[in-house]
Amino acid sequence: xxxxxxxxxxxxxxxxxxxxxxxxxxxxxxxxxxxxxxxxxxxxxxxxxxxxxxxxxxxxxxxxxxxxxxxxxxxxxxxxxxxxxxxxxxxxxxxxxxxxxxxxxxxxxxxxxxxxxxxxxxxxxxxxxxxxxxxxxxxxxxxxxxxxxxxxxxxxxxxxxxxxxxxxxxxxxxxxxxxxxxxxxxxxxxxxxxxxxxxxxxxxxxxxxxxxxxxxxxxxxxxxxxxxxxxxxxxxxxxxxxxxxxxxxxxxxxxxxxxxxxxxxxxxxxxxxxxxxxxxxxxxxxxxxxxxxxxxxxxxxxxxxxxxxxxxxxxxxxxxxxxxxxxxxxxxxxxxxxxxxxxxxxxxxxxxxxxxxxxxxxxxxxxxxxxxxxxxxxxxxxxxxxxxxxxxxxxxxxxxxx
Amino acid sequence: xxxxxxxxxxxxxxxxxxxxxxxxxxxxxxxxxxxxxxxxxxxxxxxxxxxxxxxxxxxxxxxxxxxxxxxxxxxxxxxxxxxxxxxxxxxxxxxxxxxxxxxxxxxxxxxxxxxxxxxxxxxxxxxxxxxxxxxxxxxxxxxxxxxxxxxxxxxxxxxxxxxxxxxxxxxxxxxxxxxxxxxxxxxxxxxxxxxxxxxxxxxxxxxxxxxxxxxxxxxxxxxxxxxxxxxxxxxxx
Numbered sequence: 001x002x003x004x005x006x007x008x009x010x011x012x013x014x015x016x017x018x019x020x021x022x023x024x025x026x027x028x029x030x031x032x033x034x035x036x037x038x039x040x041x042x043x044x045x046x047x048x049x050x051x052x053x054x055x056x057x058x059x060x061x062x063x064x065x066x067x068x069x070x071x072x073x074x075x076x077x078x079x080x081x082x083x084x085x086x087x088x089x090x091x092x093x094x095x096x097x098x099x100x101x102x103x104x105x106x107x108x109x110x111x112x113x114x115x116x117x118x119x120x121x122x123x124x125x126x127x128x129x130x131x132x133x134x135x136x137x138x139x140x141x142x143x144x145x146x147x148x149x150x151x152x153x154x155x156x157x158x159x160x161x162x163x164x165x166x167x168x169x170x171x172x173x174x175x176x177x178x179x180x181x182x183x184x185x186x187x188x189x190x191x192x193x194x195x196x197x198x199x200x201x202x203x204x205x206x207x208x209x210x211x212x213x214x215x216x217x218x219x220x221x222x223x224x225x226x227x228x229x230x231x232x233x234x235x236x237x238x239x240x241x242x243x244x245x246x247x248x249x250x251x252x253x254x255x256x257x258x259x260x261x262x263x264x265x266x267x268x269x270x271x272x273x274x275x276x277x278x279x280x281x282x283x284x285x286x287x288x289x290x291x292x293x294x295x296x297x298x299x300x301x302x303x304x305x306x307x308x309x310x311x312x313x314x315x316x317x318x319x320x321x322x323x324x325x326x327x328x329x330x331x332x333x334x335x336x337x338x339x340x341x342x343x344x345x346x347x348x349x350x351x352x353x354x355x356x357x358x359x360x361x362x363x364x365x366x367x368x369x370x371x372x373x374x375x376x377x378x379x380x381x382x383x384x385x386x387x388x389x390x391x392x393x394x395x396x397x398x399x400x401x402x
Numbered sequence: 403x404x405x406x407x408x409x410x411x412x413x414x415x416x417x418x419x420x421x422x423x424x425x426x427x428x429x430x431x432x433x434x435x436x437x438x439x440x441x442x443x444x445x446x447x448x449x450x451x452x453x454x455x456x457x458x459x460x461x462x463x464x465x466x467x468x469x470x471x472x473x474x475x476x477x478x479x480x481x482x483x484x485x486x487x488x489x490x491x492x493x494x495x496x497x498x499x500x501x502x503x504x505x506x507x508x509x510x511x512x513x514x515x516x517x518x519x520x521x522x523x524x525x526x527x528x529x530x531x532x533x534x535x536x537x538x539x540x541x542x543x544x545x546x547x548x549x550x551x552x553x554x555x556x557x558x559x560x561x562x563x564x565x566x567x568x569x570x571x572x573x574x575x576x577x578x579x580x581x582x583x584x585x586x587x588x589x590x591x592x593x594x595x596x597x598x599x600x601x602x603x604x605x606x607x608x609x610x611x612x613x614x615x616x617x618x619x620x621x622x623x624x625x626x627x628x629x630x631x632x633x634x635x636x637x638x639x
Contacts, residue, residue, distance in 0.1 A: 004518060015506065312502045315463060316516040316563070317491020319484050395463050399502065 002329075009330035012302075013337065023298040024338035026291025027378065031342025031371045032349060033284035038367050039350035041277025043359040045270045050360070052266040058232055059129065061265070062088070062222040062239060063258045075256040078247060079218040084257075087246035088222060092238060094230035099126035102209050102220040108202055109174040110162040117158055119175055119202045121209020129223040137169045137184030140205050144183075148207035153184040155201035175202055178212040191358070232261045291338065292378040299331050299386035310390050311398025323391040331383020332376050339375025343368055408475065409436040410571065410603055411460060416469035416479075418455050418626075429455040430466070431626040439570070442597040442604045444614035447623030454575070456623065457607050461494055461573040462486045474570065491519055495564025495572045499579035501556040503548040509535060509559045510544040516567050534562040538592060554585035561592060565602070572596070574606040578613050590616045 013020045064080045067073045085100045092098065099122055106119045124139045126132070134153060144151045152175065159168050168182045180202075189198035210217050226235045239259045247256065303310070310323055347363055354361035413435040420427045430452045437443055437460075447453045458464035459471050462478050463486075471479040478489060490496075503512045513531040522530070535544055538558040548556050557577060564572055574593065578586035594616050596602045606617060614620050622629040 004524075308502070309504055312504065313515070313519075314487065315461075315490065315496050315502075317487050317519045317567075319487050319519070322519060396458055399498070 002325075005326055005329045006333060008326065009333040012330055013334055016302075019298065020334060020337075023294050023334060024341065026294035027288065027335050027338025027375055028291075028342040028345060030284065030288030030291040031339045031375055032346035033287055034281055035343055035346025035367060035371055036349040036353070037280040037284045038277055039347065039361070039363055040353050040357075040359070041273065041280060042362045042364060043350070043354050043357075045273040045277065046362055047359040048269050048273055049266050052262050052269065058226040058228065058230075059262050060224040060226065060232065060235060060239060061260055061262075062224065062243065063220070063260075065256050065258055075254040078256055079216075080222060080257065081217065081219060084243055084246045085219060085222060087242045088224065088239060091242040092224065092235070094227045094235070096225040096227055097125040097128035097223070098225075099123060099129045099223045100206055100219040100221075101126060101223065102206060102214055102218060104209075104213055106176045106202075106213060108158060110171070113162055115158065115161050115200065117155070117175075117200045117202050119204065119209065119213060121204055121206040121213065123206055126203070126223065129225040132189070133187045134184045135187045136167075137182070139184060145205045145207065148205055148211050150178060150180045150208060150212075151183045151204065152180045153186060153203040154182055155186050155199035156188040157197055157199040158202060159185050173202075175204070176213055178208075180204065236261060288374065288378060292335070292382040295331055295335050295379060296382035296386060298334075299327060299383050300389070302330070303327060303386045303390040306390075307393060307398050307401040310393050311395050311401065314393065314395035315399060320391040323393075324387045327387035327390050328380060328383050331387065332379035335375045335379030335382075336372070339372050342375070343371055346371075407439060410439045410441075411471070411473045412436045413456075413459075413466075414470040414472070416456075416459065416466045416471060418452070418459070418464070419467045428626050430459075432469070433627055435621070435628065435631075437603065437605065439603055440597070440601045441619060442594070442617045443606070444617035444620045445605065445607045445623065446609070446611075446614055446620060447629070451623035452626040453607050453623040457573060457575055457605070460571075460605055461496060462489045487519075491516055491567065493570045495567065495569040497557070497560050497564050497572065497574040497577045499576035501548070501553070501560045501580070503556055503559055503563075505549070506547055508545045508547055509540060509551065509562075512548070512559055513563045513566050515563065520567065530566050531562070534566040535559070537565065538562045552585075553581050554588060557581065557585075557589055558592070561589070561596075565596065570603060572602055572604045574604060576607055576609065578608070578610070586610075586613060 062080065062084075064078060065075060067077045080100070085098070089098050101120050101122045103118060103120045105116055107114055108117045108119075120126075123145055127134065127139060137153065139153070140151060143149070152173070154168060154173070162168065162173065163171070168185060171182050172179050173182060174180070186199070186201070186203070191197060206219070224235065224239060226232050236259050240255065243257050243259070244255065249255070313323060350363070351361055353359075413433045416430050416433045416435075417428065418430040420429055433452070433456065435456075445453045445456065455464065459466055459479070460473075462473065462481075465471070465479045465481075465486075469479070470477055473489065474493065476489070478486065481489065504515070510528065510531045513534050514527045517527045517530060532544060535541065538561050540555060540558050540562065543551060543555060548559070551559065557580075561577075572593075577593070578589055581589060590613060593604055593606070597604050604617070606613075608614050619631070619633045621631045
């Protein structure tokens with residue numbers, strides 16, 4: 001009997017092919033939007049996670065805490081300084097590299113060309129800590145680091161923009177108001193999970209950066225690369241102790257700095273994208289609701305159109321429940337069909353987006369299953385009222401209906 | 403008439419009232435009637451006389467406002483919707499003026515429809531439908547849709563649908579109303595045959611005297627009541 005009813009429903013859907021298709025469209029778009037949003041969102045989260053773990057799970061970052069605007073701060077703000085770095089270099093065990101950095105976004109000019117680049121003051125340890133190779137040229141020399149020489153190592157984007165495939169080494173570029181000799185080119189890193197170009201960078205000795213760009217002696221971040229196999233949590237504790245010492249914090253004072261490992265940072269960042277994904281999915285879900293109302297509308301039309309048919313069926317012995325089930329199944333088949341098309345469309349869209357944005361394609365069976373269930377549910381819920389209206393018809397009136 | 407067996411259906415002081423207050427209309431005003439198993443009855447009368455209302459009550463499509471309608475010994479007027487649906491499905495076949503076949507559905511599928519609601523499996527359904535279609539002379543047209551059939555053929559499909567459940571009573575509402583004379587007489591011969599050979603009780607509403615002439619008994623309605631009944635006249639004489 002149910003099989004019979006499903007066959008009947010499919011036939012009715014086929015008979016009004018264009019109308020059915022237009023009705024389906026609401027559900028198709030809704031389901032496709034939800035699936036695409038969530039799949040792309042999950043892919044982005046995955047990409048962010050991959051990027052961060054690529055930095056190395058054994059990488060720690062040290063930052064000075066900044067006072068919150070308007071809020072009460074229970075610590076004494078103080079930037080990271082050379083003494084902190086020296087303390088870490090002297091006191092930390094089992095580390096591969098400790099690199100100080102200071103950064104600022106600065107306009108970089110070469111001839112008539114210019115671009116905005118992330119300028120970092122650091123030392124050679126940085127390339128070890130970040131596992132970043134120099135493709136061409138050399139790293140900084142001892143004397144360049146010590147004297148604050150105008151030497152810089154550029155990223156691939158800067159190189160491509162200014163020099164194309166030519167050799168940039170020994171060329172002079174302008175970084176902000178200083179002139180700087182290119183001594184090396186970094187290998188390409190690509191785009192980060194947030195769509196940021198990681199190759200639009202210029203590196204220079206920290207002393208140079210402090211004197212010529214920043215105008216102070218502060219250090220922004222210190223990277224600590226812990227040796228493979230050593231405990232990162234032990235390293236975090238050790239760094240905290242050293243820094244409390246170098247920053248002369250008494251036992252009663254709060255830390256005015258922050259030591260984090262990359263897994264913590266990864267968690268913080270992915271939680272943001274997860275929330276975004278949920279919100280986009282919910283937003284797309286609203287269009288599913290609109291699709292459901294479309295189904296209700298067309299089912300009401302269908303019941304009115306087929307009043308006479310309902311009359312015939314009732315006269316020859318159909319029960320209310322037969323009519324109810326017939327229209328309910330029809331609505332469900334309609335929206336389920338829309339759901340299936342929507343899944344295919346949504347996954348295709350997500351696949352295409354993953355390909356163009358070069359993020360991983362992670363379709364979720366849970367999401368697909370939920371979409372199928374939800375679209376069937378929408379058919380049942382929004383089909384119920386029209387179906388009930390059909391089932392409650394008086395056979396005499398229904399037969400008289402023209 | 404067979405005096406010993408109880409009648410198939412009886413009307414006892416049946417009233418049917420529509421509307422309320424000033425717009426109140428009595429479609430039936432205290433009708434008494436008895437029809438026996440195997441009778442072929444024609445119901446005539448001008449529109450608004452109450453003949454259609456009577457038909458709907460006889461066919462268990464409608465219930466009286468007052469009075470008792472008993473069908474096969476059951477107080478059918480007191481049954482709820484779904485019990486009446488069962489009654490219609492098991493014991494009553496319907497033939498309408500406008501055929502009322504499902505469009506874009508084959509003759510065989512139309513005939514099978516009452517059996518679907520009876521829960522008959524699809525193979526038995528097919529066999530019964532084929533038999534019924536053969537009985538009304540439509541072999542070879544089983545897979546035509548109504549649009550591909552003439553009016554007379556469509557009405558034959560409707561008759562096949564009505565008799566496929568082997569009903570006790572056939573209710574026909576102006577079955578020849580949409581047909582030309584030749585086709586009308588063919589349909590009437592078919593109904594007469596079903597009545598004569600199978601003892602199928604037929605109650606038929608018609609406007610035309612020559613169609614009514616096929617029935618053994620004619621009841622005239624006027625202003626919500628029976629004006630004349632040939633059975634009563636025969637008894638009186």
